Amino acid sequence: MRSIAVINQKGGVGKTTTAVNLSAALARNGRRVLLVDLDPQAHATMHTGAEVGSDDLSIYDVLIRGAALGDTARTVGDRLVVIPAHIDLVGAEIELAGRGQRETVFGRALRPYHDGFDFCLVDCAPSLGLLTINALAAVEEVLIPLQPHFLALQGLSRLLETVTLVRERLNPALRVVGVVLCLYEAGTRLAQEVRDDVVRFLAAAEPHAPWFGACVFETVIRRNIKLAECPSFGRTIFDYSPNSHGAADYLALARELAARGAAP
């Protein structure tokens, strides 16, 4: 199972849109996909129509009460299973703070399911707090959605410091698989310049850096109103508007990601 955390501490850059629609695209291409929502905002949960009532179990119960991941699972499409989040997660970081092995509770909960899926994607909150650290400690790959605007690189540097720290202390297998440009305004100089900056930045990586070998995906996710509309229907882009640019871009990203394969 390839496990991928979708991470960027900057808000509103396309993490959830990517986690949801890339998962759906991989499932359409025949892979069995597990999508884990690790954000107290539970946006990925809402995007896929997987909301939980107060009597249902969510990732909160897995992290805090030792529930089995499988007991929370929601099948939302062919080959696509969601582990829902819940607003209770807001308190999870504080509740976990006092416990031993608090950075690895998610990874341990995920372990029994490695044979059940081809891909596991984890949607993270715009934060580098304990929940996101749990994601980084549990996966092998990091995918970074980035909006090609001013200061995108500054945020990237800070994120990569955290990835390096987690690799050194908790998860030696961790590596950055790549950066995907989201909310891309084709034809603008700004998007092209930021893209060039990120390409240069990654190319300058030293061999021991966790982003050595990471790429900027050829596929960019263009700005497309359909991608902003489908969450309110609890659907992925493929159920909402399969002929849109949004659908085409995420299908292309899924193929590119699958081709880049697991760590060499």
Added chain:
Amino acid sequence: MRSIAVINQKGGVGKTTTAVNLSAALARNGRRVLLVDLDPQAHATMHTGAEVGSDDLSIYDVLIRGAALGDTARTVGDRLVVIPAHIDLVGAEIELAGRGQRETVFGRALRPYHDGFDFCLVDCAPSLGLLTINALAAVEEVLIPLQPHFLALQGLSRLLETVTLVRERLNPALRVVGVVLCLYEAGTRLAQEVRDDVVRFLAAAEPHAPWFGACVFETVIRRNIKLAECPSFGRTIFDYSPNSHGAADYLALARELAARGAAP
């Protein structure tokens, strides 16, 4: 002096772009404006070219070391003064946590300057933490930039709970002046539907609510690549691209805000 906090805990919705360009627009219309950067990311500081070196004073020194606000001031244009932020602010919430009157330190630092300016705008981080609480405790008005996308209303409700709490416990004069729709994609159904939802929501306010009387501004800030480009030059939209839609929209917003006037 009208004091206005620019607030939304959601990331990337146009807070800084609004704080900076609305400040600049008000200054162009003849008002004396103080723009305070209360975000450790210091984006408003960078947008206006007001970066501080490690030897300079910033809002961090005002909050933590008792420096005078005036000692940090940077004049960045006619009638436009910036109080810069610095990455050190990242530690400010923890350093303030143990102190008495920790929610009102900013308000007290601002008080001596009320006669020196017509408007004070405060740019806040995407968070409802202690720095943002300091902003809410110090100002009389709240301006909420909102991206007309799915779940915008959900974030708004949570923000208004915090405004209510601060009004009850710290600042009885606090009120919401309005919501300004940012990153508005004209001609899309989504933008119109969310706008209608927010209008309905505000119209349903009870008389004792801090958003009673708040409006959705007629002026919307349209998506305009020039607004995304000018920060990298350390310029406001008026110095970078005065004939753009971005400049026109913020000038219109400034007139509308000035006309709505202070509390009745």
